Amino acid sequence: MRELTYTAAAREALAEQMAIDPTIFVVGEGIGPRGGNFMTTAGLYDLYGPMRLRDTPIAERGFIGLCTGAAMTGSRPVVDFMFLDFILDGMGELINQVAKIQYMSDGRLKMPIVLRGSIGVGGSAATHHSGNYYSIFAHIPGFKVVLPSTPYDAKGLFKTALRGNDPVMFLEHKLLLNTKGPVPEEDYEIPFGQARIARAGGKGCRATVVALASMVRKTLEACDQLAKDGIDIEVIDPRTVAPLDTDTILESLHKTGRLLIVDETFAPCGIGAEIAAQAVDRALDDLDAPVKRLNGAFAPTPYSPPLEAAMIPNATTIEAAIRDLLAE
Amino acid sequence: MRELTYTAAAREALAEQMAIDPTIFVVGEGIGPRGGNFMTTAGLYDLYGPMRLRDTPIAERGFIGLCTGAAMTGSRPVVDFMFLDFILDGMGELINQVAKIQYMSDGRLKMPIVLRGSIGVGGSAATHHSGNYYSIFAHIPGFKVVLPSTPYDAKGLFKTALRGNDPVMFLEHKLLLNTKGPVPEEDYEIPFGQARIARAGGKGCRATVVALASMVRKTLEACDQLAKDGIDIEVIDPRTVAPLDTDTILESLHKTGRLLIVDETFAPCGIGAEIAAQAVDRALDDLDAPVKRLNGAFAPTPYSPPLEAAMIPNATTIEAAIRDLLAE
Amino acid sequence: MTQTTDKLSKDQLLSLYRTMAVIRRTEEQLARAHQAGLIHGACHTYVGEEAVATGVCANLRTDDAVFSTHRGHGHALAKGVSPAALMAELFGRATGVSRGRGGSMHLFAPEVGMMGTSGIVGPCILQAAGAGYSFKLLNTDRVGVAFFGDGASNNGAFHEGLNMASIWKLPVLFICENNLYATEISINQSAGNPNVAERAVAYNIPGVQVDGNDVLKVYEAAREATLRARSGAGPTLIECRTYRTRAHAEGMRDAGYRSAEEVDAWKARDPLKLLAAQLPAADVAAIEAEVKAQVDAAYDFARNSPYPDPATATTHVFAD
Amino acid sequence: MTQTTDKLSKDQLLSLYRTMAVIRRTEEQLARAHQAGLIHGACHTYVGEEAVATGVCANLRTDDAVFSTHRGHGHALAKGVSPAALMAELFGRATGVSRGRGGSMHLFAPEVGMMGTSGIVGPCILQAAGAGYSFKLLNTDRVGVAFFGDGASNNGAFHEGLNMASIWKLPVLFICENNLYATEISINQSAGNPNVAERAVAYNIPGVQVDGNDVLKVYEAAREATLRARSGAGPTLIECRTYRTRAHAEGMRDAGYRSAEEVDAWKARDPLKLLAAQLPAADVAAIEAEVKAQVDAAYDFARNSPYPDPATATTHVFAD
Numbered sequence A, B: 001m002r003e004l005t006y007t008a009a010a011r012e013a014l015a016e017q018m019a020i021d022p023t024i025f026v027v028g029e030g031i032g033p034r035g036g037n038f039m040t041t042a043g044l045y046d047l048y049g050p051m052r053l054r055d056t057p058i059a060e061r062g063f064i065g066l067c068t069g070a071a072m073t074g075s076r077p078v079v080d081f082m083f084l085d086f087i088l089d090g091m092g093e094l095i096n097q098v099a100k101i102q103y104m105s106d107g108r109l110k111m112p113i114v115l116r117g118s119i120g121v122g123g124s125a126a127t128h129h130s131g132n133y134y135s136i137f138a139h140i141p142g143f144k145v146v147l148p149s150t151p152y153d154a155k156g157l158f159k160t161a162l163r164g165n166d167p168v169m170f171l172e173h174k175l176l177l178n179t180k181g182p183v184p185e186e187d188y189e190i191p192f193g194q195a196r197i198a199r200a201g202g203k204g205c206r207a208t209v210v211a212l213a214s215m216v217r218k219t220l221e222a223c224d225q226l227a228k229d230g231i232d233i234e235v236i237d238p239r240t241v242a243p244l245d246t247d248t249i250l251e252s253l254h255k256t257g258r259l260l261i262v263d264e265t266f267a268p269c270g271i272g273a274e275i276a277a278q279a280v281d282r283a284l285d286d287l288d289a290p291v292k293r294l295n296g297a298f299a300p301t302p303y304s305p306p307l308e309a310a311m312i313p314n315a316t317t318i319e320a321a322i323r324d325l326l327a328e
Numbered sequence C, D: 001m002t003q004t005t006d007k008l009s010k011d012q013l014l015s016l017y018r019t020m021a022v023i024r025r026t027e028e029q030l031a032r033a034h035q036a037g038l039i040h041g042a043c044h045t046y047v048g049e050e051a052v053a054t055g056v057c058a059n060l061r062t063d064d065a066v067f068s069t070h071r072g073h074g075h076a077l078a079k080g081v082s083p084a085a086l087m088a089e090l091f092g093r094a095t096g097v098s099r100g101r102g103g104s105m106h107l108f109a110p111e112v113g114m115m116g117t118s119g120i121v122g123p124c125i126l127q128a129a130g131a132g133y134s135f136k137l138l139n140t141d142r143v144g145v146a147f148f149g150d151g152a153s154n155n156g157a158f159h160e161g162l163n164m165a166s167i168w169k170l171p172v173l174f175i176c177e178n179n180l181y182a183t184e185i186s187i188n189q190s191a192g193n194p195n196v197a198e199r200a201v202a203y204n205i206p207g208v209q210v211d212g213n214d215v216l217k218v219y220e221a222a223r224e225a226t227l228r229a230r231s232g233a234g235p236t237l238i239e240c241r242t243y244r245t246r247a248h249a250e251g252m253r254d255a256g257y258r259s260a261e262e263v264d265a266w267k268a269r270d271p272l273k274l275l276a277a278q279l280p281a282a283d284v285a286a287i288e289a290e291v292k293a294q295v296d297a298a299y300d301f302a303r304n305s306p307y308p309d310p311a312t313a314t315t316h317v318f319a320d
């Protein structure tokens, strides 16, 4: 199968769907002729012009609010926000309006809006360009929250986002954007709420690791290392954290008896806490050891490389965490 | 001891501290001559005038940003935001600026800012006046998050907030504002990160219930009911969710073997998930039963009384949840 | 009193009066209902400001989209929501316009282009711009309308919304209901420039200040703005100077921040009275009688409607 | 070239030149360092805009507070941060002005009144207003200063910040660096009214447009605004028309959105050249030599400084 970068895969989904659906338009800073800070819309302006690829003023709250009204009146906005940090200025519109209008209108209004852009720590981006706030959106009823970790998933999940009728946060970890992987030419969707077994454990598999976004690759690296010592681990990538496919996680836990969640973001009230809470609620008897979380440090993200590196899990610390879990 | 309402107790803390500390000023809509939508500043304008009790335009982002700059330059702002929902428009200022500036400046700048106002479901306030977003702030490094449940705690915790040097979210559940309780005349502080045992279990105590904000009273009601059947429960009110006093909770769990968290807010990635996750990490061997969470429904808050009542736990559903936990 | 009177037929004038009367009598009934404990949450009445919603909405079609505020009963009624569905909503009933989910501050009736009132000040401005964006993208001649208060004009949403509508020439009417106060804060205290229309300079769009108690003046300004919007020429900001003669919300005190003289002066310029003075008394009386019957019936309907079933409390969070 | 030249002594003029030269030469060194891979994150240079920070900050005291943007090296240097501490920061070193935590977009030097650059567009406007609030509350005559771009002027923070500063007469300078583009988006495309100074009408404060490449014009306008602020008369909006002659950020392409002719025309009006033309060539050369030595030393210092200890990575999240 041909290989595409993560960004190219998502762009293909967007291009294909825009060709089919004239109600889709994209807003953002530099997503017109420039083609997007991350090349998310490269080539599309020439095809569709300014009404459908709309360069905006620096008014994140404003264009999210504008897109809210647009979604209520027959079009399908895509907000290309560049860095998730920027749209914290639009949190009022997101939480009070976007997430609530379907419910408050008793289902008579739809809210088909997709917000997409980068998240994550890396590249000395520092604290205003490293945000990872997906646990916040998972806490709020009304959002679907998508964290693709491969090009294949990026295309399929983006298609689903663009065809659904709900608000979707489509979050692309910056360290994944240029990674490559096989992506079919055909049209396909990946349903929300279906985890992917990123590494299937065999019979003697002794632990389940749930990893998110860029942590999937790092966890797989760690597992390759452990495999050399004959240690077999199952790795699950939830792909969407709202809805969250707890069943797949708990089935694996049932088999392995041990659970670690590897998540770059802050631990308190994060998605790892939610997974651990579901495990101890629904699968206490399966637990042969405490459920462990490996998270990013609980501090803003610093700039300097050695500081930045100290903030987040890597293959070495993940491997150590798995070994610790097995020793419990 | 004399009795005060919750609001009067907090107001007394503010009045006393403003008398001592001329760098404190309060901003908000109607907190000047009007004395605050909830009477939070009644009488203070006459004493201190407009520079220290500043009625603002409807510009939540703006005045939070203004107070950020003020806190960096020698004064101590108190943002009286009325309903927590309103300051979602200021989330960018809160998360990107207020929470981060001490860290990013390597501790050379201080951020002594208190944001206070109402939270919670009740009184058909509907979805724009019922927000309970404290788990979000607990997820973000840089905030202290305070949820007083009694007038005594309101005064003591507010004093601590006003004297500290960190950003504090001081969140007052609307159903508690007019409740009364004993409040000493003397000056006192209650340190952050110290849970209160709201109901101490005896030797035969069979479960620990952690309850927050208005859920503390409802849980105590439920426990009174259970006591009639000879069922003894320990109830813990964390009082602050950041920092969170996990030790007190786990000590109780060690004694009782069972844990329920009662929290009005949304379950996913909420503070209840965090507590459950800590329990299964640090106290798996103490668990005689799954850790349970009783949360508000995962939906926006509707207006109509029967709908609204269906969204949140009450004494009856709490009692049932405790009985279920005991039956596990 | 205005030149435009001649342009409108008697029927049109009577129709304007009828809309204002429906709003006024419904609000008065709601105020009584609030005192009687039938309204569970907030209730901000539109009494004194009827001419604004009436004059604007008379220019709109059902498929134009109105986005409103916490003080939205008048907008909803003028856009075609029935008093019965409105009252039932405030009484928390399943027959309410939002099925009891919303109350006063979350009125949704997309069927008639009433796209929502809001408990948050500001978003309506942006959402109306978004409707304008949709309507332009979809090649229709529909328009988006934002009603908002003087208080909202100091909010960042005003700046970002008007600017975007300007640069993209969106078909939008920005109707500022300048009733001189935001709760108890005077516009002179909250705005560097209390003449909201003058701020149109900052966006390079037309800004018009009109007597918001004169429904014909409002009608005329809105007519021009609507034609302009439908023709693709872009948005207009209309500042309607008006006044709420009741408290900010029912049950709130209404003292200290404004004088009785000020209130009386505005009451003397009651929008219904101003228009009635130009109409045959018998016609006015007939309309009032009809409206009274309609509002009475609405009240009975609302009071006798069932509450929503708690089993439905969590439906429709998602479409899919 | 301007009348104000006479008012300033030769020493003052040389001092202005020196500051601009420090900024220019530091930025040039940073650009080279970026190409060499010494700068780990973003680097937005101020080349072409030096007159703005220089002219404004020449009016400020150390205890006045400056709040800045993503393009803040010039502001930091003009306010008193050393090239060494700035470079070390961009190189991620422990000796950097933010101890390596911030990089280009998070420069903090409260010791000299540099209260922060920001990776988010907008907040500086509000925070400067807040400093003004503090300074007024504490009965000082200090002023708060916000530097921000034309792009930021379309953000809600601009509206809310200028309005609050106006109504409370806060001692604040709002310095809009209108370099005609926000990244690759022209101000004509993003603003209904691209004349930012004209928007002062909306807040009822003075709004002045000046040639932002003429340091004396900037100095003079800032002088008036500073005096006004210190005297309690309130804020001023100053729009400085200027131009960045390098790409938006180092390493980014700089084509397609503006013409070579436009860039050249602005380069011909280089702020350093404009001032140098009025000064003895020997003095200029002497300053340039000194500055070169200073920048070279800064570079060596930065390059040889240690990285911060990872063990300190989570300190100072809280004060208590």
Ligand SMILES: Cc1ncc(C[n+]2csc(CCOP(=O)(O)OP(=O)(O)O)c2C)c(N)n1
Pocket (backbone or CB within 6 Å): B029, B058, B060, B086, B089, C070, C071, C119, C120, C121, C122, C148, C149, C150, C151, C152, C153, C177, C179, C181, C182, C183, C248
């Ligand atoms: C974001 C936000 N802040 C504060 C409030 C509280 N609030 C409700 S109405 C109101 C005053 C609104 O004034 P204005 O916009 O002039 O409208 P009016 O009530 O005069 O019609 C305020 C402050 C709110 N609902 N939303």
Ligand SMILES: Cc1ncc(C[n+]2csc(CCOP(=O)(O)OP(=O)(O)O)c2C)c(N)n1
Pocket (backbone or CB within 6 Å): A029, A058, A060, A086, A089, D070, D071, D119, D120, D121, D122, D148, D149, D150, D151, D152, D153, D177, D179, D181, D182, D183, D248
């Ligand atoms: C809230 C926010 N949105 C978007 C960005 C991305 N961004 C960084 S600089 C910039 C352009 C800024 O333009 P302007 O304010 O004119 O400043 P200039 O770069 O021209 O100095 C943008 C869009 C950001 N940093 N913050």
Ligand SMILES: [Mg+2]
Pocket (backbone or CB within 6 Å): C149, C150, C151, C177, C178, C179, C180, C181, C182, C183
């Ligand atoms: Mg008003």
Ligand SMILES: [Mg+2]
Pocket (backbone or CB within 6 Å): D149, D150, D151, D177, D178, D179, D180, D181, D182, D183
């Ligand atoms: Mg610019």
